[in-house]
Amino acid sequence: MIKPTPLSGFPEWLPGQQLAEQRVIDTIRQVYELHGFSRLETSAVERVSVLAAKGEINKEIYALGRLQGTPGRWEMALHFDLTVPLARYVAQNSGQLHFPFKRWQIQKVWRGERPQEGRFREFYQADIDVIGDGQLSLSFDAELPEIIDQIFQRLGVRAQININNRKVLLGYYRSLGLDDAQSAAILREVDKLAKIGRQQVSALLQAQGLEESTIAACLKLSELQGPPAQVLAQARELQVSQELFQEGLKELQFIASELAHIDSQRLIFNLGIVRGLDYYTGTIYETMLPDYPSLGSICSGxxxxxxxxxxxxxxxxxxxxxxxxxxxxxxxxxxxxLDCQRQTPTQVLVLWPQEDLRPACREIARQLRQRGIATEIYHQPEALKKQIRYADRKAIPWILFPYLYSSADPQVEVKELASGQQHQCRLEEFQP
Amino acid sequence: MIKPTPLSGFPEWLPGQQLAEQRVIDTIRQVYELHGFSRLETSAVERVSVLAAKGEINKEIYALGRLQGTPGRWEMALHFDLTVPLARYVAQNSGQLHFPFKRWQIQKVWRGERPQEGRFREFYQADIDVIGDGQLSLSFDAELPEIIDQIFQRLGVRAQININNRKVLLGYYRSLGLDDAQSAAILREVDKLAKIGRQQVSALLQAQGLEESTIAACLKLSELQGPPAQVLAQARELQVSQELFQEGLKELQFIASELAHIDSQRLIFNLGIVRGLDYYTGTIYETMLPDYPSLGSICSGxxxxxxxxxxxxxxxxxxxxxxxxxxxxxxxxxxxxLDCQRQTPTQVLVLWPQEDLRPACREIARQLRQRGIATEIYHQPEALKKQIRYADRKAIPWILFPYLYSSADPQVEVKELASGQQHQCRLEEFQP
Known part of the structure; x- marks a missing residue:
């Protein structure tokens, strides 16, 4: 016999958590779809050549081999994010897609991280992207944070979306006389601000050979954060006429006007976020949870x-x-x-007190299900105490007594377990 | 540049098919949940020792290695079904589960099949199981086919569920004086009936050294199929008093009484199905689609x-x-x-005819979404023809003209693209 133990890095939830996870996934998907994003699911497996297409792979990747074969060259591997598969899918099917192509994709990804660092090796990501053909309207840059805001509102989790624009940063660095290589180096260091603080970043920039005044200017810019209108005003006060900087400001201005209805508790402009290693060229997003600052950004792009x-x-x-x-x-x-008490989607447990009530139980359950109410019939006629304990343990909110029921006179007695309140009604009037 | 081509055996659908797949998955899940089954998702990865726990693995398994590491002993692999993971999960968490444990699990599984045989290497299964602690009521044996019947009804796909009971078969073979090894051999051959026909199965049984009369008796039993009441009557006419046979008949009798409301177009008893290689001991199920007989059983257990x-x-x-x-x-x-026309969940496209109507568009979209109506605003102010073509191509059913709208007087004009019908109404009265 093999005693199974958890595989470190491969999280699995208990039933109550499974239901909570499903609620979160459903909420995310619902908001994505309300905004016209279309489902995409790609295969979990990609050619290694596809995963490596961007050059060196700096993620730990799980490659596939045949258990009963001898390992040779790796040809297939599990995807490590949902962006490479999206790129591959769009390229492969570009002739059959309609642009702008808006897709949501909620799937697991795999990374061979060291589990001792508390990282997951198998985990869910929930992505949306809009892909344009040749060009893409800025309105989508404003739509994404609105979607994320709605998701966290519906989840009842406090979140603050931080928005910046790479053009503002790079244009500003250019206005200081820095070239692209220097700018890239600054982005990399400024990216560490939240983690290591102003002083250490300053030291790192000094080590790059930057002048004191340049460093001060870069850090000053990165400290601008707050309500969009305020940050825009502060940025304008810098009086930088550099073209790229102005273009970035204009983009931020549009986003600010689109999202003016969102409170700054939930959405700010933050010129200090840079997403250093990524390939972004304009708008960038990070999302922090004020109640859990140690988490860092939980939603970026x-x-x-x-x-x-x-x-x-x-x-x-x-x-x-x-x-x-x-x-x-x-x-x-x-x-x-998250509330993880409920162990089942069942809303009503129909009790089965004695053998001959089985047809009544069946009829009741069928009618409730037709109305979309998740219903179980207790699985055997036995002591009611045992049946109620089953409902209790699974946190099923209602139990139903079928004694009085007949097709001609569909009376039932129902009891809400939490409140203990019990009443008699016609079956079609019962609304759990 | 790498030109991506499909990976054989790893199906991926176009957007219209993706939506159709999602509808099917949602329908299955909904019916599972209406009957009180609780979501379970296990990790895709298992220890090889767990997958091999039943002895020799006769499925082709994909094992995991580190892309950047050197292949050594395989320790982890992708699951090849959802039953082994369920067994491992239940064993691992048995102290925290409440029995009977009813779970649904809709997940991908992986098998290293030869793709030239048209088989999938990555595919979805949609399972339900009920697990008891020590014993398990027969009422669940009747619940499962009822659930499957409802799923296919809701999908609008004609399906016929076939039910048998291993006890009837094994009891009958025992009554013919056959031992367990012989019975197992017969099951294996009779399993081929639908594929190779009566004559060839008969020859295979002869090759096992069985007598002519025994073979005739086995084949006669396996040919009993039809409405449950009829098959039960025919089985009783065989006058077999063997205990296991009688026990099996009694179980079938209970299932027949529970499912009497389901038409025999949709559900029959079929003493010819055996699921030869599986570990079943009582009730067995197969489900055929009369319109696609070549598919074989699409739903078994x-x-x-x-x-x-x-x-x-x-x-x-x-x-x-x-x-x-x-x-x-x-x-x-x-x-x-399956209808795969719709390319998006969007129900309404709000047109954006000119720059200054943007605030109206935003307000309209927000209100529609609040009512749960999936809405897009066209992404830039340009020729209406182009905007309508976008709706057309994505098969968005409604377009909405925001010209007349104001907060004070929320009039809009809407047009259903399929019918061409257009009318003016208050926004809150519009129901797509």
Whole structure:
């Protein structure tokens, strides 16, 4: 006999948590779909050549081999994110897609991380991206944070979306006389601000050979954060006429006007976020949970110039954002922030007190299910105490006594277990 | 540049098919939940020792290695079904589960099949199982086919569920004086009836050294099929008093009485199905689609004595059934049996005719979404013809003209693209 033990890095939830996870996934999907995003599910497996198309793979990847074969060259592997598969899918099917192509994709991804660092090796991401053909309207840059805001509102989790624009940063650096290589180096260091603080970043920039005044200017810019209108005003006060900077400001201005209805508790402009290592070229997003600052950004993304240049000779700009679903969930579970009491979707347990009431139980259950009410019939006629204990343990909210029921006179007695309140009514009037 | 091509055996659908697949998955899940089954998702990855716990693995398994590491001993692999993971999960968490444990599980599984045989290497299964602690009521054996029947009814796909009971078969063979080894051999051959026909099965049984009269008796039993009441009557006429046979008949009798409301077009008893290689001990199920007989059984399962004897010293009987979702879908797609026209969940496209109508568009979209209506605003102010073409191509059913709208007087004009009908109404009265 093999005693199974958990596989470290491969999270699995208990039934109550499974239901909570499903509610979160359903909420995310619902908001995505309300905004016209269409489902995409790609295969979990990709050719290694596809995963490596961007050059060196800096993620730990799980490659596939045949258990009964001898390992040879790796040809297939599990995807490590949902962006490479999207790029490959769009390139492969570009002739049959209608642009702008808006897709949601909620799938697991796999990374061979060291489990001792508390990282997941198998986890869910919940992505949306909009891909344009040749060009892509800025309105989508404003739509994504609105969607994310709605998701967290519906989940009842406090979240603050931070928005910046790479053009503002790069244009500003250019106005300081820095070249692109220097700018890239600054982005990389400024990216560490939230983690290591102003002083250490300053030291790192000094080590790059930057002048004191340049460093001060870069840090000053990165400290602008707050309500969009305020940050825009502060940025304008810098009086930078550099073209790219102005273009970035204009884009931010549009987003601010689109999202003016969102409170700054929930959405700010933050010129200090840069997403250093990523390929973004315009708008960038990060999302923090004020109640769980240690989590860092739980939902990030941005605008990119070209989705699939490795796979197709066609300009496909895009903007996307990704929720780190498993990381979010495991944190909310650990904090007890999600209700995990219910063990089942069942709303009503129809009791089966004695053999001859079985037809009544069946008829009642069928009618409730037809009305969309999840219903179980207790599985055997035995002591009511035992039946009620079953409902109790699974946190089924209602039990139903079928004694009085007949097709001619469909009377039932129902009891809400939490309140203990019990009443008699016609079956069709019962609304749990 | 790498030109991506499909990975054979790893199906991926176009957007219209993706939506259709989602509708099918949602329908299956909804019916499962209406009957009180609770979501379970296990990790895709299992220890090889767990997958091999039943002894020799006769499925082709994909094992995992590190892309950047050197292949050594395989320790982890992708699951090849949802039953072994269920057994492992239940054993691992048995102290925290409430029995009977009813779970649904809709997940992908992986098998290293030869793709040239048209088989999938990555595909969805949609399983339900009920696991008891020590014993398990027969009422669940009757519940599963009722659930499957409802699913196919809701999908609008004609399906006929076939039910048998292993006890009837084995009891009958015993009554003919056959021992267990012989019985198992007969099951294996009779399993081929639908594929190779009576004559060839008869020859195979002769090759086993069985007598002519025994063969005739076995084949006669396996030919009993039809409405449950009729098959029960025919089985009783065989006048077999053998205990196991009688026990099986009694179980079938209970199931017949529970499912009397289901037409025999949709549900029959068929003493010819045996599910030869599986571990079932009582009720067994197969489901055929009369319109696609070549598909074979698309949904099979049965009752088993002990789920997890490899992992835990506790008697956990169960009954389960599994829908071969990807196989079903690919067949329905190939037959054009599913509507795949819609490219998006969007129900209404709000047109954006000119810049200054943007605030009205936003307000309209927000109100529609609040009412649960999936809405897009066209992404830039341009020629209406182009905007309508976008709706057309994505098969968005409604377009909305925002010209007349104001907060004070929320008039809009809407047009259904399929019918061409257009009318003016108050926004809150519009119901797409």
């Amino acid at each position: 941005g605008r990119y110039e070209n989705l699939a240049s490795e796979f197709i000779n066609r300009q496909l700009p895009g903007v996307g954002i990704s929720i780190g679903l498993s990381r979010l969930l495991s944190h909310l579970f650990a904090q007890g922030a | 049965g009752r088993y004595e002990n789920l997890a004897s490899e992992f835990i010293n506790r008697q956990l009987p169960g009954v389960g059934i599994s829908i071969g979702l990807s196989r079903l879908l690919s067949h329905l797609f190939a037959q054009g049996a």
